[in-house]
Each structure stands twice: as C-alpha cells, then as structure tokens.
Amino acid sequence: MVNTTYQVQGMTCGHCVSAVSAEVGAIAGVRDVQVDLAAGRVTVSSDEPLDVQVVRAAVDEAGYDLVDA
Numbered sequence: 153m154v155n156t157t158y159q160v161q162g163m164t165c166g167h168c169v170s171a172v173s174a175e176v177g178a179i180a181g182v183r184d185v186q187v188d189l190a191a192g193r194v195t196v197s198s199d200e201p202l203d204v205q206v207v208r209a210a211v212d213e214a215g216y217d218l219v220d221a
Contacts, residue, residue, distance in 0.1 A: 153183065156194045156202065159219035160211055163187070171214040179210055192219075 161173060169187045176196055177185045184197040194211075196202065208218040 153199070154201050155195060155197050158207060158211070160187075160192055160194050160216050161219050162216040163189055163192060165189075167218050168214075168216065172211060172216060175210040175214040179206055185203060191221055 163169065163172060166189075169189055172194055173185045173187055176182060176194060179196075179198075179202060181199040181202070182196055183199065185197045186197075188195070189194070196207070204218075211218045
C-alpha cells in the first residue's frame with residue numbers, strides 16, 4: 153500500500169470534500185481517500201504509486217486545483 157498526500161486548492165466545504173473524494177476514489181488502484189479540509193490536503197492510499205497527471209485530472213474534474221509540489 154502506498155500513501156501519498158497532495159495539496160489541493162479551492163476546497164471550502166463538505167461538498168468539496170465529497171467531490172474530490174469521489175473523483176480521486178474512482179482512479180484505478182485507489183483504496184482510500186482522506187481529505188483534510190482545513191489544511192487543503194488529500195491523502196490517497198493506493199495499490200501502487202499513482203501518476204500525478206491522473207490525480208491532477210481527477211481533482212480538476214471535481215473543480216479544484218492540484219498544487220505543484
């Protein structure tokens with residue numbers, strides 16, 4: 153299991169958390185998504201390391217921005 157934390161910009165409420173969780177959770181191999189709304193962090197547990205562009209596309213689809221590390 154691989155845990156990766158991403159910084160996401162623009163999340164402000166429970167709906168934001170749900171939208172990001174649903175989109176990122178739909179990525180193949182993702183087992184769990186935990187969102188820290190106050191910190192703007194999304195921690196993803198997956199079978200293998202994820203392609204950051206795939207995560208970026210999912211976050212974008214939810215309406216938010218993945219912050220470059």
